[in-house]
Amino acid sequence: MxxxxxxxxxxxxxxxxxxxxxxxxxxxxxxxxxxxxxxxxxxxxxxxxxxxxxxxxxxxxxxxxxxxxxxxxxxxxxxxxxxxxxxxxxxxxxxxxxxxxxxxxxxxxxxxxVGWSFDDVLAYFKRSEGRLGAGDELRGRGGPLAVSDLGERDNELNEAYIKAAEEVGIPRNPDYNGRVQEGVGYFQVTxxxxxxxxxxxxxxxxxxxxxxxxxxxxxxxxxxxxxxxxxxxxxxxxxxxxxxxxxxxxxxxxxxxxxxxxxxxxxxxxxxxxxxxxxxxxxxxxxxxxxxxQDHFQTRFVYKCRFPITVNDIMMSKVKMARMGLQYLLFRSGPLTVSAGTVGIFTRTRPELASPDIQFHFIGFSSDRPAEGLHKFSGFSQNVCQLRPESRGEILLKSPDPTVAPAIHPNYLATELDRWTLVEGLKLGRRIAERPVMQHYIESEYLPGADVTTDDELLEYAKQFGGTIYHPxxxxxxxxxxxxxxxxxxxxxxxxxxxxxxxxxxxxxxxxxxxxxxxxxxxxxxxxxxxxxxxxxxx
CATH class of the missing domain: 3.50.50.60 (FAD/NAD(P)-binding domain)
Structure with missing residues (x-):
């Protein structure tokens, strides 16, 4: 050895x-x-x-x-x-x-x-961050980790979604990593x-x-x-x-x-x-x-779009795919620069809460599972997850062999608060999508579908179709x-x-x-x- x-x-x-x-x-x-x-x-x-x-x-x-x-x-x-x-x-x-x-x-x-309050850890966030864009004194400028504003902002769906969120009472927030997280705005990316x-x-x-x-x-x-x-x-x-x-x-x-x-x-x-x-x-x-x-559990809405303006449409056309690739090669711009969400919302499901307990990711494409490719129709998604779940799971060994993966027991939706916070988030997502500015783009709700209406039906949909948002x-x-x-x-x-x-x-x-x-x-x-x-x- x-x-x-x-x-x-x-x-x-x-x-x-x-x-x-x-x-x-x-x-x-x-x-x-x-x-x-x-x-x-x-x-x-x-x-x-x-x-x-x-x-x-x-x-x-x-x-x-x-x-x-x-x-x-x-x-x-x-x-x-x-x-x-x-x-x-x-x-x-x-x-x-x-x-x-x-x-x-x-x-x-x-x-x-001791030493882990926000005032304590702020200096470490700032030390690592190389912010490219606007920000206040809470943001870091000289660190090695590039943090930039999302480059792909010119899709009209993004602005429509922001406007719809504002219409249901969610304020626009240009920097959710600044003094206040709550609001709707474009994501920042590494x-x-x-x-x-x-x-x-x-x-x-x-x-x-x-x-x-x-x-x-x-x-x-x-x-x-x-x-x-x-x-x-x-x-x-x-x-x-x-x-x-x-x-x-x-x-x-x-x-x-x-x-x-x-x-x-x-x-x-x-x-x-x-x-x-x-x-x-x-x-x-x-x-x-x-x-x-602990993990953030997500459930998504999928919409069929009236117009061929989604990433799905690009992936269904060899010509559009070639144009997308060329745009990226020449200018480092276009759909290939898109992150897992273009617009984000941090908001509260109940007004008495001190801070947001729910997060939305708006995405200009749709799929059943990311590994299976995008839907063969013009589509986009709205994902919702609870920010602070009460449910607790565990990881256990299956074997003393290090090549054998451990047993992962996430124990999702194990508490009443987790289940109904997610349902309230889904109901809020529906209200956003029902605004006229969004209905202009929505041909139909593909998932969960118009027939899923009650709280119990929404919860059952979440149990059957929801999953991790990759934050264990x-x-x-x-x-x-x-x-x-x-x-x-x-x-x-x-x-x-x-x-x-x-x-x-x-x-x-x-x-x-x-x-x-x-x-x-x-x-x-x-x-x-x-x-x-x-x-x-x-x-």
Whole structure:
């Protein structure tokens, strides 16, 4: 068995892992090794914004997980794409940049996580962000992550949708990442000049020029190695060969909400009874590992359009497709620069709520499932998801074999609040679509259809046709309580030399797409690690 020496090991080159590796390797005296189970981010579809339609079910860059049968959605299994490539899910996601609400982070602080209020984390959002466009003092300008206004704004459907939302009482908001999230407006995206700016492009690729940073792709981490209660390395396989990386300082898990708890449990860290039943020797009984799973559940409206102005129409015409490709090649503009939503709404289902509890994504195309291609008719979509679900699921091992995917139990729509918040969101979406400015474009409601009218029928439609909007989190939650996995400096409880930094540490969901918060978590973790290293050096 070969052995590699490093100061820090980062497991997972996803959104947070790329940031952690890049920031730690700024110190030339530190040796940083990154282990990524996927390959290089060389596919052209990764870098073309609309290319996520090609990567969302591609096993070459995607774990292509599937949940267990979930009673909350009529026993269906839900497809869960997760990035398996440099950049992780930031290389295959819909590019939307949403920080969440200040209240989200203030709530983390209220749960006992010192240093995680919005005032605390704002500097880290700003440090990573290279905002291209208007914004106030809350926005960052000099960071490596390009955040731009959506380039494809000239489709008349977008303005019609914004006007319809305003007519039902939702104010226009030019910057939902500014002081107020509530309102309707164009999405902001992690892109520059028509090219995706993943965490790999923004952080890892520039850092890979440093001699002290080594990135090993196609490296499947099998387990964290311990000396007593201290993490001292990671065992991984690559092309059938097993290798050990030894860490003189720390191991940092950045595998995401599925892979980080899986690796902890494979390493014997997790609920002891479950580990023993699965055939894993217990290193440390930590009951919260894999629990507290949260995700944004979405349900969509699909409309047939009266006019051939949707992306569906382009994909049904070889001439239009050629024109679209040429427009992108020559000008880096056009439909190929579209993200997973052009217009967004953050609003409240009940006026007494302090902040928005529902989000809409308006999209100028439609499909049954993204991996199956677009509908063969002129169509567009309106997706709705609840921002702060109460439902909690879990991730469990199926096998001590690291090549076997874990069991994902999302437990969608398990509470009354979750079910009826979604129904109220669907009813609001109907009211928006019924405005004359939208009816001008709508030939008919394809899904759920005009015959689905009552609250019970809408709920049943959501159970039968709804699914993930790809934001799993919470499975290694941060906090001081008995079910927490890491403390407020992301150190795994009861162990030393081991941290987790990714969406899994979120104690509760952020109110919006999760990528921006994951990058902030990576920034925060790097500072924690560097601070501890400086303290050691001074001692």
């Amino acid at each position: 070969d052995t590699i020496e490093a100061d820090y090991i980062v497991v997972g080159a996803g959104s947070a892992g790329c940031v952690v590796a890049a920031r730690l390797s700024e110190d030339p005296s530190c040796r940083v090794v990154v282990l990524e189970a996927g390959g290089e981010d060389t596919s052209p579809w990764i870098h073309i914004p609309l290319g996520y339609g090609k990567t969302i079910a591609d096993p070459r860059v995607n774990w292509c997980y599937e949940t267990e049968a979930d009673p909350g959605v009529n026993g269906r299994k839900i497809f869960w794409p997760r990035g398996k490539v440099l950049g992780g899910s930031s290389s295959i996601n819909g590019l939307l940049y949403v920080r969440g609400q200040a209240e989200d982070f203030d709530h983390w602080r209220q749960l006992g996580n 892109a520059r000049n028509g090219r995706r700016c993943s965490a790999a492009v923004a952080f890892l690729r520039p850092a890979m020029k440093r001699a002290n940073l080594r990135v090993i792709t196609r490296a499947l981490a099998e387990r964290v190695l311990f000396a007593g209660k201290r993490a001292v390395g990671v065992s991984f396989t690559r092309d059938g060969d097993r290798t050990t990386v030894r860490a003189t300082r720390e191991v940092i898990l950045c595998g995401g909400a599925v892979n980080s708890p899986q690796l902890l449990m494979l390493s014997g860290v997790g609920p002891a009874e479950h580990l023993q039943a699965t055939g894993v020797e217990v290193t440390y009984d930590l009951p919260g590992v894999g629990g507290n799973l 989190c919470g499975t290694c939650k941060m906090g001081p309580d008995p079910m927490a996995v890491v403390d407020d400096q992301l150190r795994v409880h009861g162990l030393t030399g081991l941290r987790v930094a990714d969406a899994s540490i979120m104690p509760t969901m952020v109110s919006g797409n999760t990528n921006a918060a994951c990058i902030m978590i990576g920034e925060r973790c790097a500072d924690f690690v560097r601070g501890q290293a400086m303290a050691r050096a001074a001692a």
